[in-house]
Amino acid sequence: MHGYTDNKDDHLRRLRRIEGQVRGLARMVENDEYCIDVLTQISAATRALQSVSLNLLDEHLKHCVSQAVAEGGTTADDKIAEASNAIARLVRS
Amino acid sequence: MHGYTDNKDDHLRRLRRIEGQVRGLARMVENDEYCIDVLTQISAATRALQSVSLNLLDEHLKHCVSQAVAEGGTTADDKIAEASNAIARLVRS
Amino acid sequence: MHGYTDNKDDHLRRLRRIEGQVRGLARMVENDEYCIDVLTQISAATRALQSVSLNLLDEHLKHCVSQAVAEGGTTADDKIAEASNAIARLVRS
Amino acid sequence: MHGYTDNKDDHLRRLRRIEGQVRGLARMVENDEYCIDVLTQISAATRALQSVSLNLLDEHLKHCVSQAVAEGGTTADDKIAEASNAIARLVRS
Numbered sequence: 001m002h003g004y005t006d007n008k009d010d011h012l013r014r015l016r017r018i019e020g021q022v023r024g025l026a027r028m029v030e031n032d033e034y035c036i037d038v039l040t041q042i043s044a045a046t047r048a049l050q051s052v053s054l055n056l057l058d059e060h061l062k063h064c065v066s067q068a069v070a071e072g073g074t075t076a077d078d079k080i081a082e083a084s085n086a087i088a089r090l091v092r093s
Numbered sequence: 094m095h096g097y098t099d100n101k102d103d104h105l106r107r108l109r110r111i112e113g114q115v116r117g118l119a120r121m122v123e124n125d126e127y128c129i130d131v132l133t134q135i136s137a138a139t140r141a142l143q144s145v146s147l148n149l150l151d152e153h154l155k156h157c158v159s160q161a162v163a164e165g166g167t168t169a170d171d172k173i174a175e176a177s178n179a180i181a182r183l184v185r186s
Numbered sequence: 187m188h189g190y191t192d193n194k195d196d197h198l199r200r201l202r203r204i205e206g207q208v209r210g211l212a213r214m215v216e217n218d219e220y221c222i223d224v225l226t227q228i229s230a231a232t233r234a235l236q237s238v239s240l241n242l243l244d245e246h247l248k249h250c251v252s253q254a255v256a257e258g259g260t261t262a263d264d265k266i267a268e269a270s271n272a273i274a275r276l277v278r279s
Numbered sequence: 280m281h282g283y284t285d286n287k288d289d290h291l292r293r294l295r296r297i298e299g300q301v302r303g304l305a306r307m308v309e310n311d312e313y314c315i316d317v318l319t320q321i322s323a324a325t326r327a328l329q330s331v332s333l334n335l336l337d338e339h340l341k342h343c344v345s346q347a348v349a350e351g352g353t354t355a356d357d358k359i360a361e362a363s364n365a366i367a368r369l370v371r372s
Contacts, residue, residue, distance in 0.1 A: 084337040177244040
């Protein structure tokens with residue numbers, strides 16, 4: 001079980017919507033819609049992906065990282081280092 | 094016709110791949126895969142969307158903005174302002 | 187002369203303010219202020235730098251890129267490629 | 280005492296360097312240096328600020344958040360929510 005398991009349905013609903021947004025982008029390109037309109041929708045899909053990430057991260061801190069911290073020692077250090085690297089990838093993507 | 098029309102197939106191929114990535118994210122969540130692995134894949138999908146944006150923007154500058162600049166006057170000013178706003182949304186998403 | 191020359195004072199005023207923000211960050215760290223408060227101020231300084239970039243880019247499109255487009259040929263192509271690379275760096279920083 | 284106190288000198292050294300980078304940006308603008316070169320340096324300063332943030336956040340997770348998690352209850356919940364909000368601001372700046 002992971003931190004996000006309790007909110008699985010919400011994550012799945014968001015991801016399905018984003019999948020639809022990306023399909024919609026392909027339709028816009030197929031229909032030769034104006035570049036700026038396609039760019040606007042890409043920014044929207046990117047922000048939606050970001051929100052899924054931030055929710056998953058919050059649940060990961062509450063659940064997996066907190067459990068590891070309770071255990072202490074290298075388990076905690078490794079889990080926090082792993083979370084920090086994920087945050088760095090998120091910030092730089 | 095827009096700047097991206099010549100590269101339409103490339104954009105469609107990338108968008109289809111991103112659509113598959115997002116579907117893959119939903120599968121990972123359904124299969125209770127580890128949070129950090131899901132986050133890593135989200136960062137990859139975000140960067141893929143970013144690349145599509147940057148390509149579209151480059152083609153937009155080469156084609157639509159350049160045409161407007163050739164016309165000059167408010168046509169050029171409006172088109173550049175529109176491009177700058179799209180860049181700002183992209184930077185802040 | 188560059189696109190930003192007309193707004194030089196505004197850019198210099200913003201950059202001086204950001205310089206002060208960064209100096210303020212050092213003071214916060216020296217005074218052992220709370221991590222989250224320091225992080226909040228770093229986000230503010232980052233957004234301020236972003237605004238300077240977006241203004242410079244807008245002026246660059248209006249001035250330098252437009253002039254190159256008017257000249258046409260490889261001058262225009264090179265200048266747009268250069269602008270697109272700068273936008274990519276901005277998006278990924 | 281905060282998570283970053285042990286690495287205070289490193290943070291101060293980085294922030295002083297960034298302060299110098301921002302001062303250098305003002306000099307570039309004063310000397311009418313080419314827009315793209317100024318943009319390139321702004322991206323460098325932005326990434327340097329990002330690194331300071333990510334280091335501070337890592338130390339905050341190791342120290343302040345871990346302590347709060349050890350205490351448990353609302354202390355832990357509040358501290359994690361606060362960290363998640365700081366991460367969101369960082370991602371969106």
